[in-house]
Amino acid sequence: MGGVRFGVIGCGTISTLAYLPAIKGEYAGYPLELVAVCDAVEEKAVSAAKRFGARRHYARYEDLLADPEVDAVIVATNIATHAELGLAAVRAGKHVLIQKPIAETLEEADRIIEEARRRGVKLQVEPPHMLNPFCVRSRELISSGALGQVCLVQASSSHAGAEDRPWLFQRAGGGSVMLDLAVHALTWLTGLLGPVAQVTAMATTSVPERVINGEPVKVDIEDNVTILLRFRDGCLGTVVSNYVTIANKAPTINIYGTDGTIHLESGMSPFLLFSRKGKYLEHDGWLEPTVYAGHLARPLTVQRATPSGELPPHNSVAHFVECIVEDKQPVPSGEFARHVLEIMLAAMESARSGRTIELQTSF
Ligand SMILES: NC(=O)c1ccc[n+]([C@@H]2O[C@H](COP(=O)([O-])OP(=O)(O)OC[C@H]3O[C@@H](n4cnc5c(N)ncnc54)[C@H](O)[C@@H]3O)[C@@H](O)[C@H]2O)c1
Incomplete structure (x- = not known):
């Protein structure tokens, strides 16, 4: 072809x-x-x-x-x-x-x-997100041991809720903050750390009526969820996802290891790596301001991608085309999406029942 x-x-x-x-x-x-x-x-x-x-x-x-x-x-x-x-x-x-x-x-x-x-x-x-160069780089740093043992990951995917599409807030149209937004944070975290073994969650409808296209709309979905994860390798994770965030300055993905931390802002801008050992400066396009963590009384190294070190944007259509023409399997595969779906369904079940749910699928 x-x-x-x-x-x-x-x-x-x-x-x-x-x-x-x-x-x-x-x-x-x-x-x-x-x-x-x-x-x-x-x-x-x-x-x-x-x-x-x-x-x-x-x-x-x-x-x-x-x-x-x-x-x-x-x-x-x-x-x-x-x-x-x-x-x-x-x-x-x-x-x-x-x-x-x-x-x-x-x-x-x-x-x-x-x-x-x-x-x-x-x-x-x-x-x-698994194609995002910052996800790829973070995965490399995790698997090379640069962060030590990764113990905790956090991600948030939230905004204030669209004001033009009523179906987003109604179950009948497939509306669900879990399926629409938490999917981003969960895709990031599983893309970084692999499959999840256990899920616990809470969910609520914080804003029961919204104005969409100038008309009042009853919200019959949960618009605010918090999810706890235990990954197969024992790492813990938290995901926050909602339609009640007007603005957010906090990094959207945080990866905490025993030797280092990565902060990724929305997964699209250069990221920060704080390394206890400061020995990972060989990455091209990174610089080294030194900050002091008073409570540790020892220097930490901060690495920040410089403009010249910025990575090209990823493009899912380009990847799809490449997979079709070169007969390769897409990285964001059906199996991967099914595992993320199982996490979301388990989170909804957990929020309903108050129980922790064990997962069955992998990718
Ligand atoms: N809007 C965003 O920023 C955004 C970002 C990322 C992903 N998404 C995802 O993209 C998908 C679409 O979202 P959207 O925001 O573009 O919604 P939208 O409501 O703006 O557009 C959906 C379109 O699909 C059409 N449609 C529905 N059922 C159809 C059918 N059976 N046959 C043909 N057309 C049909 C609708 O008429 C509508 O024009 C959702 O899965 C959403 O989660 C949206």
Whole structure:
């Protein structure tokens, strides 16, 4: 195959911000073509086709999946539709990139993974944090022993809640702060440390009514969750995720080892590494201001990526294209997404029952 011919299902916020602009020109010499777009609200499909140069538009996803010129499909619709559309797309023999979460139940996720395997098509699931260069670098530092024994990780993924999409706050549309936002923090932490063994959580609805598109909307989902994790290797973790954070200056990911700490701000900006031993300065583009931790009465080394040491942005569409054309398995795989889904479902069960839940899946 010389390139990839795309069909995009769902022409809403994330498609118009991220996917549709990304499908043009070429990637690494492989031509990309936007063959078709689809939205259940036909005017959105018409307008996206015009704006982003798709050759065809559809209102029914079945018609896009029947289009023989579409090789690869991006499913970027409301959460409640991911399982149905994802399964239909792999059944149609298309390579599929699904927005997070892969599905709402493990059985649905299993069916999509199994069908993709049987048909020999690529299955990639958002978010792509394992491809983030800062995630890759942090994983290298963890496995090289630079941080000593990693004992605790913390991550938060929160914002104030969108003011234009009512389905985000309603169970019937697939709304769930767990499936929509905690998925980011959990993907980061499992991407860094591997599978989780046990989950405990609390959840609440902090804001029971919101104004969306100028109208009052009853919130019937939990909008504020706190999750405790025990990883298979014994490391503990905490995740905070909510729609009640107006602003946040704290680092979003913290990794605490016996010899060092990494702070990552939103996983997109240069990170800080505090090393007790100060012996990891060989990384290109890092500098060494020294700070003193009074209570330890010994110097710590701070490493900070300089502008020249900044790493290139990651791009999930580029990775998807590379996997299709070069016949590689996507790193953000279906199995990985299923494990993250199991953590989220276990967290919801724990919040309901007050029990700690043991996990079964891995990746
Ligand atoms: N908006 C963001 O910033 C953001 C960021 C990351 C991920 N996401 C994820 O992307 C997905 C979509 O979110 P969004 O914010 O773009 O939502 P959105 O409501 O803006 O867009 C979803 C679109 O899908 C269409 N749609 C729904 N069911 C359909 C069906 N059966 N067939 C065809 N079209 C259908 C809707 O009409 C709508 O236009 C969700 O999984 C969300 O979690 C969103």
